[in-house]
Structure formats: C-alpha cells, structure tokens
Amino acid sequence: MGKILVIGSLNMDFVINTDKMPAPGETVLGNNFMMSPGGKGANQAYAIGKIGGDVSMIGAVGNDESGEILKNNLKSVNVNTNPIETIDNESTGCAFVTVDKSGENNIVVIQGTNKLVTIEMIDKNIELLRECDIVLMQLEIPVDTVKYVIKRAKEFGKTVILDPAPAQSEVLEEVFDKIDFAKPNETELSILTGMPTSTTEEIVLAARKLNQKGLKNVIVTLGKKGALLINEKECELFEVPDVKIVDTTAAGDSFLATFSISLAEGMSVHDSIRKANKVANFVCTRKGAQSSIPTREEINLL
Numbered sequence: 001m002g003k004i005l006v007i008g009s010l011n012m013d014f015v016i017n018t019d020k021m022p023a024p025g026e027t028v029l030g031n032n033f034m035m036s037p038g039g040k041g042a043n044q045a046y047a048i049g050k051i052g053g054d055v056s057m058i059g060a061v062g063n064d065e066s067g068e069i070l071k072n073n074l075k076s077v078n079v080n081t082n083p084i085e086t087i088d089n090e091s092t093g094c095a096f097v098t099v100d101k102s103g104e105n106n107i108v109v110i111q112g113t114n115k116l117v118t119i120e121m122i123d124k125n126i127e128l129l130r131e132c133d134i135v136l137m138q139l140e141i142p143v144d145t146v147k148y149v150i151k152r153a154k155e156f157g158k159t160v161i162l163d164p165a166p167a168q169s170e171v172l173e174e175v176f177d178k179i180d181f182a183k184p185n186e187t188e189l190s191i192l193t194g195m196p197t198s199t200t201e202e203i204v205l206a207a208r209k210l211n212q213k214g215l216k217n218v219i220v221t222l223g224k225k226g227a228l229l230i231n232e233k234e235c236e237l238f239e240v241p242d243v244k245i246v247d248t249t250a251a252g253d254s255f256l257a258t259f260s261i262s263l264a265e266g267m268s269v270h271d272s273i274r275k276a277n278k279v280a281n282f283v284c285t286r287k288g289a290q291s292s293i294p295t296r297e298e299i300n301l302l
C-alpha cells in the first residue's frame, strides 16, 4: 500500500442545523448546534486513517482545547500527527457551518493557525514528502505553501491531488501542469475558470479549459448527480444512487480520501472514482464532518 501525505487545515466546526438558509439580511431560527472536528485537510486525513490507509498530516493547531481534540481525533484512527505543530498565541482554525433541511451547507472558515503552515514547516518535514507516494492538499492553508509543495512533490515524482477549495481564480495556474488530479465542485470550477457551470456542457467546457492550461485530470463532483472525470482524452460521468441526504459536509473530503487510498492500493482511476462516489454518498446520510466517515467494514457493505 502506498503512503499518503495530507498537507492542510484543521478546524473545529461550529455546526448549526436550520430548516432554511438565511437570505441576505434575514434572521432565522436554528434547530440545534454542535461542535465537531473538521477542516478539509483533517477530514481527509481522518477518513484515510479510518479506512485503513498509511497517512501522515502536516498542519498546525493552536495551544488550545480545539487543537487537542482535533489531534486526538486523528490519532484515534492512526494518522501520524507528529508533523502537526502546536503554535502559541494563535487559535486553532474554526469553521461556521450552516446545514439546511435538504442537507446543503454554507461554510465560513477562520483560518487561525492554518495560515501559519509555512514553507519552512514543509522543509522541516521534507523527508515525509520524499517518502510518500501521494500528496493530498486543499486551499485552507497559504497558497504559496501549496504551490511550493506541488513543485517539490513533482521533483520527487509524486502523485499530486488537489482539492481547490476554497476556490480562488488564477493563483494556481503556474503549477497546473504539476497537478495530477484536481477535484472542484461546480461552484469551485466556475470560480477557477470564470466560466458558467450550470449545465453539463458548461461544466465540460470549463474543465477542458483547465486541461488546456496543463491540469491533467479534473474530477468535478456534482452532488446527487455523481462525478465527472474530464481530461484531454475522455469525459466520463460516474453516477451515484439516490440516498436520503442529511448533511453534505465532508462529502468532498471523503470522496478525495477514498480516491487517494484506492489509488494507493493500486486501483484504476475509474474504479477509484466509483468507490469514492459510494463513500461520499454514504457520508451525506450522516451528520457532521469526521463524525460521518464510515469504517472499512461499512464501506465493504456499500
């Protein structure tokens, strides 16, 4: 089994369930509130660990209760958390997640210590980058660090997978040709390309624009419709069965975790997407981020 290195964010999620998302200027009543471990990077590392992958995480937390809880949760599923630094005088990242009755969410992230994941921190852990097979990243840490990792990872011949979220336009274009797989959803794809992504045709055109700029494989996650793999040779839709959606939080994270671990186990790209789809779909039937990740046994029954 290949080794996976996740470099990214850890957040404490403050989750509110409400019947209806507030419109701009509107106040609504929430149904309940919970705090639970999250952060795109930590969710991905947690899911890989829980499914049984060989995973290390580089990141940063504050010297506070949230940081402890987040690190312990990762340790509980055998993630190597040694490279996660604890930093004084800055709080652990947090995210304010609102989930409506249909399971859709809106998220605002306060980066906290995630913005202190620096190039120096990567250099300190360069052996981990050299030793791993797959590097998995998101954009809740500084973009300069992400670009640096992508360049170094390619020098070392690694498979680079990027979750371009929260999406930013143009900032990553200089490293597009060094990314093997990027997984935006439709909204993120639109931000990345400045193009509309309301229909399948528009999505394919936008993804092809990224292919032309050097990004080899774009996997667009489409919620209930599944995922589209788009590269210069193919455009294939991978559908998902209908399920009762409770909360879509971490669907994308569990998709990428399963995709990465499947590749690390030698599965084909197509089969890895099929498996990732199944797990992401299942995650939508449960509440929360890390709390919704299934075990390998549960996955085998899907």
Ligand code: RIB
Pocket (backbone or CB within 6 Å): 009, 011, 012, 013, 037, 038, 039, 040, 041, 043, 094, 095, 107, 109, 140, 249, 250, 251, 252, 253, 289
């Ligand atoms: O992808 C879901 C995650 O996004 C949440 O856990 C939240 O922390 C934000 O990072």
